[in-house]
Amino acid sequence: MRKESLDTTLFTKLSLLYSDMEGAYNRAASKIGLSCRDCAENCCTSHFQHHTYIEWAYLWKGIGSRPEKSRREFMKRAEEYVRQSRILLAQGLRPRIMCPLNDGGLCQLYEYRLMICRMHGVPNSFVRPDGKKMSFPGCSRCQELYSRLEEVPVVDRTGFYRDLASLEVAFVGQKIKTLARVNLTLAEMLVQGPPAI
Numbered sequence: 800m801r802k803e804s805l806d807t808t809l810f811t812k813l814s815l816l817y818s819d820m821e822g823a824y825n826r827a828a829s830k831i832g833l834s835c836r837d838c839a840e841n842c843c844t845s846h847f848q849h850h851t852y853i854e855w856a857y858l859w860k861g862i863g864s865r866p867e868k869s870r871r872e873f874m875k876r877a878e879e880y881v882r883q884s885r886i887l888l889a890q891g892l893r894p895r896i897m898c899p900l901n902d903g904g905l906c907q908l909y910e911y912r913l914m915i916c917r918m919h920g921v922p923n924s925f926v927r928p929d930g931k932k933m934s935f936p937g938c939s940r941c942q943e944l945y946s947r948l949e950e951v952p953v954v955d956r957t958g959f960y961r962d963l964a965s966l967e968v969a970f971v972g973q974k975i976k977t978l979a980r981v982n983l984t985l986a987e988m989l990v991q992g993p994p995a996i
């Protein structure tokens with residue numbers, strides 16, 4: 800299959816995987832009663848990295864779907880984000896800067912947001928390939944809400960990770976052996992441009 804049509808197929812599979820993640824998140828959030836509406840602690844200011852080439856490329860597909868004016872604005876904010884975060888990191892501080900894609904509290908590329916953006920909020924866990932279980936309690940608003948529940952729903956990310964890893968292998972192909980590991984913030988993914996695969 801030609802690379803271009805393979806990518807289209809893989810992007811479709813990725814968007815279906817994202818929908819599954821969203822379904823699992825929404826079921827847990829609804830049982831807990833969690834909504835992001837009017838949240839003072841907007842988690843889009845968190846400083847975190849993403850790790851797959853396929854999500855990086857899909858993010859750029861999303862950028863390409865937006866008008867020129869929005870794209871210019873995203874890039875301007877991304878450059879500023881990277882500049883400010885470098886200063887803070889050099890001072891040993893953890894940056895808390897709004898994501899360049901968030902405008903007015905809302906993600907402007909919601910359907911293209913990456914896996915980690917989709918999982919934050921509700922309690923979730925995953926089992927690493929070495930068998931170690933990693934658990935995350937969810938955001939503070941969520942923790943306060945589920946403190947009143949007898950049974951707390953926890954989203955298991957293990958299958959999502961496995962499926963994403965399979966898509967990554969298919970997307971990168973033989974280059975998987977030589978490519979550097981992705982460890983970039985979303986702003987860095989924008990500033991660096993689409994991945995050269």
Ligand code: SF4
Nearest residue numbers: 835838842920938940
């Ligand atoms: S996931 Fe939690 S911290 Fe993030 S916006 Fe929603 S309620 Fe706020």
Ligand code: SF4
Nearest residue numbers: 843898900901906916
């Ligand atoms: S991509 Fe969207 S959901 Fe993720 S941090 Fe940025 S604005 Fe928030």
